[in-house]
Amino acid sequence: MAHYSIKELEHLSGIKAHTLRIWEQRYQLLQPKRTATNIRYYDDADLKNLLNVALLYQEGYKISKIAQLPPTQVAEEVLKLTENELGQEQFINQLIVAMVELNEVLFERVLSRAILQLGFQQSVRLVVYPFLSKIGLLWQTANITPAHEHFMSQLIRQKMLVAIDALPVQQDKSAPRIVLYLPEGELHEVALLFGHYLFRSAGFSTLYLGQHLPFCDLLGAVKQFKPDYVFSVFTTPVFKVPISEYLEELVEKTTLRQVLVCGAMLQYFPADALPEKVTCFKSIDEMEQWLQCHTAEEAAKK
Structure with missing residues (x-):
C-alpha cells in the first residue's frame, strides 16, 4: 500500500x-x-x-x-x-x-x-x-x-x-541516415522510440538499435550503415566516464555530421560543455524545430 x-x-x-x-x-x-x-x-x-x-x-x-x-x-x-x-x-x-x-x-x-x-x-x-x-x-x-x-x-x-510500424520505410538512397540507440546500461526506451517516430516521419532512413548498446558495437554499426547522424537519450547515471568525454570519443572516432542527444542527464549541461558536433535537445519543441529546419534545408538542396 x-x-x-x-x-x-x-x-x-x-x-x-x-x-x-x-x-x-x-x-x-x-x-x-x-x-x-x-x-x-x-x-x-x-x-x-x-x-x-x-x-x-x-x-x-x-x-x-x-x-x-x-x-x-x-x-x-x-x-x-x-x-x-x-x-x-x-x-x-x-x-x-x-x-x-x-x-x-x-x-x-x-x-x-x-x-x-x-x-x-x-x-x-x-x-x-x-x-x-x-x-x-x-x-x-x-x-x-x-x-x-x-x-x-x-x-x-x-x-x-x-x-x-505504420510509417513507410525510407527507400530513397539520398535520404539522410540516422542510427538510434541507447548507451550501455541505459534501458529507458520511450524517448528513443518517440525519436524514431519523429525521424522516420521526417523522411530519414533509420537504423534502430535499441537499448544497452556497447560503444564498440555502436562504432561497428556506424561504420557499416554510414549514417549522417546518431541519436541517443541519456536518462540515468550509468557512465564510468563523464558524458562529455563519451560524446567527444564518439565524435572523434566517426565522420558523423552531428550527434543528436537529449535526456534528463543533459538537462542542465551548458552548451559549451559538449563537443562542437553535438546538438542537445532540452525539449520536444527543440527537437521538432530542429527537424523542421533540417527538412527545409534538405528541400532547398533539391
Whole structure:
C-alpha cells in the first residue's frame, strides 16, 4: 500500500494543498490515516478518488455536490464525462488511476482515446510526457514499484511501435541516415522510440538499435550503415566516464555530421560543455524545430 503526503496529492491532482485541507475539514472529502509515529498519510484509494474528484471539479461540478457522492458514484460520473472529448488533464489523471490500479483495460482505453482525439504526436507531447513527468515524484518516494513502471512503460512502448510500424520505410538512397540507440546500461526506451517516430516521419532512413548498446558495437554499426547522424537519450547515471568525454570519443572516432542527444542527464549541461558536433535537445519543441529546419534545408538542396 502506497503512502502519499498531501504535497504529493497536490502534485498529482493539480489541486493546491491548502484547498485539499479545506475540502478535508469542511466536506470530509479526504480521510487521512496515521502511521505508528502519528504522521498523516493518504493511500491509493484516496489518490484515485481525488483524481476523479479533480476531474469533475475542473469540469465545473461544485465541490459541495461532489463531496456528497460516494467514491463509486464519483467514478461513475467520470465515466459519463469520458463519453465526450477529454482534456489534457483528464487524460493524464485517468492514466495515473490506471497505473495505480494496474488496470490494463483502462490504461489502454485512455491512451487509445487520446491518440484518436489528438493524434499520435500530440498525444505524446500533451499526455504521455506530462504523465511521465507527474509520476516522476512517485519514483522518488517509492510509491511506484518496478511492477508499475514496467506495466505502464510496456503499454506506452506498444503504442509507439504500432505508430512507427505504420510509417513507410525510407527507400530513397539520398535520404539522410540516422542510427538510434541507447548507451550501455541505459534501458529507458520511450524517448528513443518517440525519436524514431519523429525521424522516420521526417523522411530519414533509420537504423534502430535499441537499448544497452556497447560503444564498440555502436562504432561497428556506424561504420557499416554510414549514417549522417546518431541519436541517443541519456536518462540515468550509468557512465564510468563523464558524458562529455563519451560524446567527444564518439565524435572523434566517426565522420558523423552531428550527434543528436537529449535526456534528463543533459538537462542542465551548458552548451559549451559538449563537443562542437553535438546538438542537445532540452525539449520536444527543440527537437521538432530542429527537424523542421533540417527538412527545409534538405528541400532547398533539391
